Amino acid sequence: MKEELSYGSVKISKEVIAVIAGIAAQEVEGVARVGESLSSFIKFVSGIPIGRGLKVELLDKDVFIRIPIYVKQNVFFPDIARDIQNHVKEVVESMTGLNVREVNVIIKGVILGKKGEEDKVK
Template identity: 45%
Template structure:
């Protein structure tokens, strides 16, 4: 974002928007962690750049679009966590930058199980239930 004001030009780097979005996302109840993709890990190794894990942004002069990749905690209502993520990230970015957030896309890439949760029990239960209703 670039804004010309009386006293000069204000620029907000894409990475700043990504950091704000990442912090807001990771503080959302039900999110276990942010998920880094294969290409993100590759970019970090090749460039040495500290890429914000699980967050990609496109920032225009007055708008921003944000993509999040997350891992949720086992047992949460995923659709509710995703909706809350969208709200939290949109509010944080708009409040801190003045940009209008036009979309926050959430991709749930995994589920984190508690250390003591029996992982096989969920699979067995799913195998017993009909596939479609």
């Protein structure tokens, strides 16, 4: 995304939008991890792992986001997906000024166990 301003231009890369979306998704109660697979974590932002697999498409000022996640046990999938969609949309729009058209949530698995034992995937 590039916007011309009176003193120059502002460019927001897809990668930055993906990081913002990943952090926002991680903030939702019931999300265990964000990313394609458990071994794919490449970045830590403020202690929050942001995994590969977040996809961002830009069409002018419209944004389409795909977020793969792992959820904690005993969460209701429709509720957590809706919460992620709402929170990611709100955060990305408030930080970038872009219009989030879609947030597609892909539930990749369920993390079983207590903290520290979250390596068990079902």
